[in-house]
Amino acid sequence: MGEKVLMKGNDVIAEASIRAGCKCYFGYPITPQTEISHYLAEALPKIGGVFLQAESEIAAINMVYGASSAGIRAMTSSSSPGISLKQEGISYIAGAEIPAVVVNVVRCGPGLGGILPGQCDYFQATKGGGHGDYHNIVLAPNSVQELYELTVRCFNLADKYRMCAMLMADGSLGQMMEAVEFREIEDIEAIDKPWATNGMGTRGHSNYISSVNVNPDELEKLNQRLQAKYREVTKNEIMYEEVNCDNADIMVVSYGTTSRIIKNVIKDARKMGINVGLFRPISLWPFPYDELGKHASHVKAFLSVELSAGQMIDDVRLSVNGKKNCYFYGRTGGNIPSQKEILDEIVKILEKEDR
Amino acid sequence: MPERLVPKSLTDRVWHYCPGCSHGIVHRLIAEVIDELEIQGTVIGVAPVGCAYNNYEYFNFDIIQAAHGRAPAVATGVKRVLPDRMVFTYQGDGDLAAIGTAEIIHAAARGENFTTVFINNAIYGMTSGQMAPTTLPNQVTMTSPNGRDTSSQGFPIRMSEMLALQDGTAFVERVSTHDVRHIIQAKRAIKKAFKVQQAGLGFSIVEVLSTCPTNWGLSPLKAQKWLEENMIPYYALGNIKGKDIKV
Ligand SMILES: Cc1ncc(C[n+]2csc(CCOP(=O)(O)OP(=O)(O)O)c2C)c(N)n1
Ligand code: SF4
Numbered sequence: 001m002g003e004k005v006l007m008k009g010n011d012v013i014a015e016a017s018i019r020a021g022c023k024c025y026f027g028y029p030i031t032p033q034t035e036i037s038h039y040l041a042e043a044l045p046k047i048g049g050v051f052l053q054a055e056s057e058i059a060a061i062n063m064v065y066g067a068s069s070a071g072i073r074a075m076t077s078s079s080s081p082g083i084s085l086k087q088e089g090i091s092y093i094a095g096a097e098i099p100a101v102v103v104n105v106v107r108c109g110p111g112l113g114g115i116l117p118g119q120c121d122y123f124q125a126t127k128g129g130g131h132g133d134y135h136n137i138v139l140a141p142n143s144v145q146e147l148y149e150l151t152v153r154c155f156n157l158a159d160k161y162r163m164c165a166m167l168m169a170d171g172s173l174g175q176m177m178e179a180v181e182f183r184e185i186e187d188i189e190a191i192d193k194p195w196a197t198n199g200m201g202t203r204g205h206s207n208y209i210s211s212v213n214v215n216p217d218e219l220e221k222l223n224q225r226l227q228a229k230y231r232e233v234t235k236n237e238i239m240y241e242e243v244n245c246d247n248a249d250i251m252v253v254s255y256g257t258t259s260r261i262i263k264n265v266i267k268d269a270r271k272m273g274i275n276v277g278l279f280r281p282i283s284l285w286p287f288p289y290d291e292l293g294k295h296a297s298h299v300k301a302f303l304s305v306e307l308s309a310g311q312m313i314d315d316v317r318l319s320v321n322g323k324k325n326c327y328f329y330g331r332t333g334g335n336i337p338s339q340k341e342i343l344d345e346i347v348k349i350l351e352k353e354d355r
Numbered sequence: 356m357p358e359r360l361v362p363k364s365l366t367d368r369v370w371h372y373c374p375g376c377s378h379g380i381v382h383r384l385i386a387e388v389i390d391e392l393e394i395q396g397t398v399i400g401v402a403p404v405g406c407a408y409n410n411y412e413y414f415n416f417d418i419i420q421a422a423h424g425r426a427p428a429v430a431t432g433v434k435r436v437l438p439d440r441m442v443f444t445y446q447g448d449g450d451l452a453a454i455g456t457a458e459i460i461h462a463a464a465r466g467e468n469f470t471t472v473f474i475n476n477a478i479y480g481m482t483s484g485q486m487a488p489t490t491l492p493n494q495v496t497m498t499s500p501n502g503r504d505t506s507s508q509g510f511p512i513r514m515s516e517m518l519a520l521q522d523g524t525a526f527v528e529r530v531s532t533h534d535v536r537h538i539i540q541a542k543r544a545i546k547k548a549f550k551v552q553q554a555g556l557g558f559s560i561v562e563v564l565s566t567c568p569t570n571w572g573l574s575p576l577k578a579q580k581w582l583e584e585n586m587i588p589y590y591a592l593g594n595i596k597g598k599d600i601k602v
Pocket of ligand 2: 375376378406476480566567568569
């Protein structure tokens, strides 16, 4: 068992990347995740790694594209407006099938928005974001401990499936101080990368990395291969947590920061004789549709609680598939819903459902 | 077996480039330089978006195809993690002088130790002949049908001079492909740029004045003449920085 240390969320993401074997980081400053680059500016050179502050998020993601193509574990991090700029690069990473880890410490938008926490990039992260038929693996931690574990997991999954893995945190997790234990995580070793463009050397043939193909049949074949890969990821990599789900009257669906509030709402509700369940998707893509949907047989209703105007609710509806009513409660602008707000909402919904 | 006349660093594939296009010439020069420096096993090229997007079909060494204008950032990523490899970008004037201006200038300013081969054909080739940042005043293109009007469409950018101003830039030379004498000089400059990189001296770039007969609406021969008579007066040939470097 490792020792527990008190650390800030953003620092833990940085430390986790190093423990995962990340050798280089490229980024452009943006609040609320600048601590990641401060930490890595110190730490990476000490282990012979590369830290580079890029001229823009566009450049940063393309530097990741280059380093990853060369077979080296690479990461970039940013927050919402910067992640928008990275979308072209992320689409190329998908098309060229190279691994990459992108961290989004989400703030609130649209536009320049504000620097307070948000979950309003859910659509962007899980439904595409850039152009073309592709997906990223998207993992959403809700504690500093999970920032560590899921950052490492992002690196492993990115290498395993040769695709972009995104860590979706938010400003409040990034700034949060909490105890973390850097437990040994298995399969941290990078896997073999015979496809890498690291100089043909004695390989005997050249490699190339590219997302372009002007032959319709070949491009369709690439798309079919990508879709097969995404099905494989969906089969193997779904993650979620269930709290008090079996006897729940109402199922609250929530991830990241808001899911922590729901755990307290469960206690408050119990005092009022209401059984609230929490279903917390950890992998936002692949989304646990079936795992959530099966609860439609025994709960009265579903409630998606988000720091957005209603994004994950679409996936909740798809899971429930019309079997029960799905409600939404969210705050935007960086406001965090209080336990009482959410509980009032639950009471209102149950009154309506019981009528 | 007859001797193979193609450099080792080129494949046997037939160019898809138009007749009289400079791209094929410059590919060959790069391949010859790579053979002569014996770096086929350690070189990694970065391909642009533009007519040369798929130059990995022709180059017989590792290539990464980059997004439009982003080749210098991709090359930065590669070279930083593999500093003992030789890295170069191959970019057109739309790629380097329009959409990718930020990436190239910052790579130069940081003194990134890679080489750029910059194909300036004064037009957007692949997208069928629109005005480029390098299009000459009064030059007719699909988006400057009456000739580039500098009062509303601005002036051509001299990228090499601009990049030479950066302290991180070690070597800059502008060359041409309009006749054999200049092609030989172009090869010499490319070789020197690669050697500057081998010596770890910083960013190196060779701007190659090139023809696009198809979109200029000229025969290959007339295109060479047009380049000589119109481009060279605006884009002066010769070394711009690093002339005295001995490598
Ligand atoms: C983001 C983006 N914008 C626009 C394009 C379309 N496009 C393809 S090639 C090109 C310009 C190519 O011109 P140049 O760089 O001069 O190279 P050439 O074809 O002349 O060799 C453009 C604008 C693209 N592929 N991606
Ligand atoms: S369009 Fe122009 S640049 Fe492109 S291959 Fe043809 S001649 Fe060359």
